[in-house]
């Protein structure tokens with residue numbers, strides 16, 4: 001992240017007729033300056049500021065990447081239009097974790113093709129995890145010729161440079177890297193919310209769970225230096241942010257490969273010291289790497305939120321082994337109960353996959369048993385999706401659809417039951433709520449989140465957005481509460 005004024009100063013130093021610097025991020029500053037000039041000429045031709053829209057699919061990691069794309073686009077002179085229908089530049093930031101994510105992208109691309117027919121000047125860019133798959137690129141080249149720019153997850157920092165090349169040329173531009181060990185800091189970013197922000201602490205994943213495509217599309221694990229992370233958070237806090245979400249595919253292994261190794265728990269302790277920062281969240285934890293040190297740091301912290309997302313995937317030790325998860329049913333339960341013992345008010349959430357190859361009804365019974373024993377506050381249940389190139393895709397005994405559906409419903413029912421029991425337990429308590437937005441159904445209400453991530457609706461107005469309020473919880477409606485502000 002870089003401040004607007006600092007970037008301005010850097011850009012003034014360039015002679016755009018000269019060749020660009022080789023070093024990053026200076027090279028990108030050069031291209032931002034160059035793109036800015038090109039976009040201002042485009043604005044003259046159009047008689048207005050050109051518009052853009054970034055459409056995000058997938059996880060919080062992608063949401064953060066989209067903020068980086070928007071940061072560059074605003075800096076070079078595009079205006080956020082909020083809709084892809086009549087924007088001059090539309091970007092789809094894609095996800096490929098399950099096949100339905102891909103299908104949604106193809107569906108929306110079909111619609112976009114019609115928009116482009118109506119507005120032939122529209123430029124279309126597509127990036128993100130899906131683009132790291134060779135088969136997708138082949139399909140793009142063959143059936144989606146109307147797309148102007150295609151890039152991947154590893155070279156997103158080069159976006160300004162790619163935009164310049166795209167604007168100079170009418171051909172489809174494709175730039176995909178297989179992997180990278182580079183982390184480019186200090187590029188512009190815009191935030192969706194002024195008071196909260198995601199922050200990447202690491203990129204990629206080394207776990208190779210046998211069903212998962214992420215290690216293939218996001219590359220090997222790389223941690224950012226703690227100093228860069230702290231500096232970024234300090235800048236965000238100075239800019240009004242009070243809640244941060246530390247992002248990584250497996251935050252519990254943060255820092256292990258740095259020149260000066262540091263644990264995730266130590267990083268959290270350093271972040272806790274930042275004055276003005278009120279809340280710290282993080283995503284995602286792998287059970288095999290979750291240390292006692294982390295549990296203790298969470299327990300003793302005033303800022304780390306009372307929420308831990310701890311993906312289970314399956315409760316059957318046999319299936320866990322085939323998934324390459326590297327823990328057993330018993331180890332997982334022991335860990336979850338230890339966390340509940342140490343931090344009783346914590347909310348535990350999870351991800352579960354139903355229908356992994358070879359899964360029997362008895363395996364699903366084990367999953368249901370874990371759900372009951374741990375008593376999740378919430379769980380995301382997914383039907384197994386075969387991802388080409390992963391070891392599980394080549395496994396025999398893919399589970400028949402009707403069996404998957406039946407077991408999926410069994411799991412869902414159990415999850416709904418346990419989470420209802422958990423959420424009702426906060427009724428009539430006084431809690432702190434970060435007010436995030438106006439309620440979209442009723443404009444006399446605002447909506448916010450408790451530390452444990454539960455949603456609360458209460459009477460209020462726009463001036464409360466971004467503030468922490470003491471709230472009494474009056475009514476529980478399953479996944480959310482209604483409450484009212486009390487004097488502090």
Ligand code: 5AD
Pocket residue numbers: 097098211212213311313351352353382383384385386387
């Ligand atoms: N099929 C179904 N669900 C998957 N996930 C990851 N890969 C797959 C797949 N091939 C789920 C996991 C993970 C979440 C982000 O997505 O539960 O935790």
Ligand code: SF4
Pocket residue numbers: 057058059060061062094095096097129214217218
């Ligand atoms: Fe996020 Fe994984 Fe989807 Fe990529 S593939 S957007 S990392 S969930």
